Amino acid sequence: MTHAAAQTTEVIGLPGLPRDDDGPVFAEPWQAQAFAMALALHQRGLFTWREWAATLADEITRAQAxxxxxxxxxxxQHWLATLERLIAEKGVASSETLHRTRDAWDRAADRTPHGAPIVLQPGDFAG
Structure with a gap:
């Protein structure tokens, strides 16, 4: 098994990951994208799987509380919160930058007709 295949197997085996008989399942495209981002950031060395799992468990525990x-x-949503948290903790982007970008994306999505590509514009960041 290649190193990348072993890493993918580790991710797929994470406890709590929604799955069916064929593997992980995604109800929405953004969920698959968040999954792929976590895998890509791990492969680039931003965090270990142990660190990811501990942070995800903490996010879930916080939400339960x-x-x-x-x-x-x-x-x-916990997966995405974990991504945002690790990105901020590692100094890749601040929480403020993440929130500002999310808000800009929401503004752009609100004005975009269904089915059309969402395009961020400088005014979307003015909020």
Missing amino acids: AGDPDNGERYY
């Missing part, structure tokens, strides 16, 4: 029913429906 805040009343998350932990029924699996919000799993990828």
